[in-house]
Amino acid sequence: MIAITASVVTLGCRLNQADSALICDRLRRCGFQIVDEDYEESPNLIIVNSCTVTATAARKTRQLLTSIRHRHPYAYIILTGCAADVDEDMKENSDCDILLPRAEKKNLESILERRFNIQHHEHKPSETGDESIFKEDAFAYYPFKSRANLKVQEGCNSFCSYCIVPYARGRERSRDPEEVMADFRQLLDAGFHEIVITGVNVCNYKCGKLDLIGLLEKLLAVEGDFRLRLGSTEPGEILPRLVDLMASTKRICDFLHLPLQAGTNEILKAMGRKYTREEYRDMVGYARSKMPYLHVGSDLIVGFPGETPELFEESCEFVKSMHFANLHVFPFSPRKGTKAEKLPGRISVDEMVRRVEATKPIKAACAAKFAKSLIGTEQSVLFERTLANNGYEGWSSNYVKVRTRSPKSILREIHTVRINAGNEENILSGKLVN
Ligand code: SF4
Known part of the structure; x- marks a missing residue:
């Protein structure tokens, strides 16, 4: 029998990669052979798991769809992910055959059954009786990778003024712990040695009395040659306890990605971030006091409305003083429907470009300093x-x-x-x- 081939193409964040791995598992269970998109022959089905976190990301999704349609004119193309939920113009996009927003993802098997005449396979996610807890009814399947993401959390309640994520991914939910443990065990059985704990903000994992610390302890109690890495953490209350746990074991990587987003309190407030830069500095200081070779990475948005040249300079000074091991810099991108879209004090595109350029030497110097500090260890x-x-x-x-x-x-x-x-x-x- 000739296999029906399918490929999942992912844009955006680690959580999207985790979602794609779950989609791969569902396709595999339906009998599809998972192949690379540039497989020798066009795949029969291509699922594009999209991103729309910035206007640039949304544009890349459109470009990718066009290029995939051009390269694989006979493939059946499904668009899912954040752009399918929030970008209205995607409904008219003729480069995809069908749009699959989040609420309809559970119908993937029925759509495939009609289109490809595959055997019926029922998919039953999220039957926990509690809206804040979800089940995927799928396990992460990574046919081509050596490191795996384990999805434990979804959505966000923070509504930072610039961010589209709560609109695209909905409110905070945590994955049923039994399903997390089962997915974790099958990843270890599949030979993965590093599992990245993934969500929008894994620090907010909560299932009854079980929080992130409790979940990590359960994972650490499993026998095996593995290490855990925390994929997406936000500054918050749980951090000191999390740091204590990390410092007590070699099986959680010395790695924290803590998005700062702005280095002045004025802009942090306008962004709706829930900490001051002093509180942020203290959190990082505590973490470094426990783990001297900790990698602290961060995100910075430049050119947020109202960020004057003086505030930008101040922000850069603060960022320099933090000695991040890695820094992702994003120019502010107004996303439709967010509070920041309507804020006065927009920065010109030229000035935005200048600011992104100005952060590059800071980023390079910090990364080099961190790498050098490890020589001799x-x-x-x-x-x-x-x-x-x-x-x-x-x-x-x-x-x-x-x-x-x-x-x-x-x-x-x-x-x-x-x-x-x-x-x-x-x-x-x-x-x-x-
Ligand atoms: S914490 Fe803020 S920036 Fe992060 S996903 Fe939630 S709303 Fe977006």
């Missing part, structure tokens, strides 16, 4: 790629690329490396310990 590395001459490359617990040599294969294994050098691309190298 021992770091735990998951090797994900082979190089020439018995070389291996992977990511350290604190998310820096590390290379080493080994006469026997260490691919997809976690090993300790004594770091002895770094290059101008912040790639570290060293010797295996033992």
Whole structure:
């Protein structure tokens, strides 16, 4: 029998990648063979899991759809993800055959059954009897990856004034813990050694009395050679307890991505962020006091309405003082329906470009400083790629690329490396310990 092939193309954040892995599992259960989009023959079905977090992301979704339609004129194309929910013009987009907003995702199997004449497979998500708890009725399936995302949380109640996420993904919900544990175990059985705990903000995981700390403890109690990485955390109350747990075990990576978004209290307030920069600095300070080689990454939005050149300079100074290991800088993008869309004091496009450029040296200097600080230390590395001459490359617990040599294969294994050098691309190298 000739297999019906399907490909899932993902744009945007880690949570979208996690959603795509769940879609892959549902397709696999329906009998599809999952292939890369550039497979030798056009896939029969292509699902585009879209992003619309900024106007640029929405434009990329449209461009991608057009290019996929051009390259695979006979494929059946489904558009799902955030753009399918909030971008009205997608309804008219002739490059996709069908739009699948979040509320209709449960109908995917019925749509495929009609189109491809596959066997009926019932999908029953979210039957927990509690709106704040959800079930996926699917497990993460990653046919081509060495690191897996485990979805535990969805949605957001914060309504930061610039952000479209609460409109696209809805209110906060947490995944049923039994389903989380079952998905986790099957990922370990599939051979994954690093599992990234993923959601919009995993810090807000809550299922009855079980919060993120309780969930992590349950995961850590499972036997196996694995480490956990926290994918998406927001500054908040749980952080000190989370840091204490992280510092007490080697099985949670020394990695925190804590979006700052602005380095002045005026703009943080206008953004609706729920902390001052001083509180943010204290949170990071506490975390670093417990984990000296912690990777603290962050996001920064430049050119938010009302950000004068002086406020921008002040923001940059604060960012410099934080010594982030990594910094993502985004120009402000007005999203339709958000509060910030109507705020006065818009910054011109030219000035926005200038500000993004001005942050690049800060970002580069901080990343280089962090990588250099690891020379002379021992770091735990998951090797994900082979190089020439018995070389291996992977990511350290604190998310820096590390290379080493080994006469026997260490691919997809976690090993300790004594770091002895770094290059101008912040790639570290060293010797295996033992
Ligand atoms: S916390 Fe704010 S920025 Fe983050 S997803 Fe929620 S609304 Fe958006």
